Amino acid sequence: MTHYVMLLDSPVPRGGLGVFDFKSGQSREVRPPQGNLYEALAHCADRNMDWESYLKDLPSTPYPLTPAAVKYRPPLKPDNNLLVQISEITLCTAKTEQAWYYKGNGRLLKTDGDPLQVPYHSQSISSEPCIVCLYWVDPFGALRFIGFTLGNDIHDHVLHSRDAISSTHAHLRTCAIAPALIVGELQADLAINVQIERDGQPLTASHHRMSLHRWQSLRRYSEEFLEKHEQFLEPGLVHYVFHSLSHRTANVPLQHGDWLSIDCPELELAMSNQIVEEELVSLVPLPARRAADRDGIDRPLPVPKKF
Incomplete structure (x- = not known):
């Protein structure tokens, strides 16, 4: 292995x-x-x-x-949320499609089992499975890559598709990473399974792959981008950089109470988070997930559907 x-x-x-x-x-x-x-x-x-x-x-x-x-x-998270910067970097084939989105500071970063609260002004809710790279800026201002983990990211796909300005607003949403950090670089292609569950039943399931070639491109572009800007290199900063595994071809609308689960058998990593809409918290209380269901992320996911 x-x-x-x-x-x-x-x-x-x-x-x-x-x-x-x-x-x-x-x-x-x-x-x-x-x-x-x-x-x-x-x-x-x-x-x-x-x-x-x-x-x-x-x-x-x-x-x-x-x-x-x-x-x-969340691994490597400092107690001071202002020392955390969360962003998303997408890397497509065409150079003009590379994009960086600021997501927020450490206040938005959750981990396995934490709810992902959606603000009342959101027009839609979609999720993206991610590989998340963790960087730390040392006392000399040098960017240090520490490792990677899995992530659940949510965004507003209606805003994202509207225009360039709205697209930046669409990513200002809470997100979560697995509680385990894999130290160092990816060493082989990874298979990642994703499932969305509603009312205790599977809603969708999908299968993704992170190739070594794509990983190397993402890592190279991300580091070059961060190192170009002095404000990203303040000593003590921790960067959580989300890299989407999907191609945004099938945005499944989510709703209050849905569960997002992601797992990677090769790394024995798994996590699960529930969508909570801010204005519905008091109107539609969510029951605690049954123990048998909560452990479901450790079971094999259903055969992925072809979108």
Whole structure:
């Protein structure tokens, strides 16, 4: 199997990092004195230390990496939301179709199980499965690629298709990433499954693939773009860059209560989020998802439909 390392960032008061090595099949818990991954990176940079070696040398204990055991935070997220920049970069064949969209700061970033709240002024709700790349700007202003994970992004497709100005507004919506960070570069093509569920029943299912060639193009373009602009290189900033896996050919309108699930069997990553419309929260309360359903993201998804 390709060698990947997975990190999970658990919150205060527990603190610490869950680490899983795909090559050895071993999981362990590391508790850096700094508490979380962001603070550990800053600590290592201040002392000119390699952060991966630093974490590897810390005392560790065997630890079952089960999301049910603890509520994880979005990996690498600092406590200060203003140190987070969330954006989306699309890369199409034609150079003129490359686009960058600002999504917001850390306040909009959620993780597995968190609701994705949609503002009352939204005209429509659509979702996009994403690969999310995580970058950290070190104390010297250098952009450092840390790793990647899965993401659920929502946008307003009616606004997006209206005009250029409206398109930028369409992306100012909440989003979520999986609680596990895959350290380093993608090493092989990935298969990603996506499912939308409504009223306890599958609504749509689709299958996506991230090729190494596309990954390399996205990474190269994203880094070149971020490094061109000084405001993106403020020391301490964390960039979450969403890269859509879809081609926007089949926007499925979503509604209050729908569940979005995404999983990648090769990386043993999975996450699920529920759509919550702001004006319907008090009018149409949503029941808690049954335990059997909540675990459904660990089961094989239905055969994808051809759109």
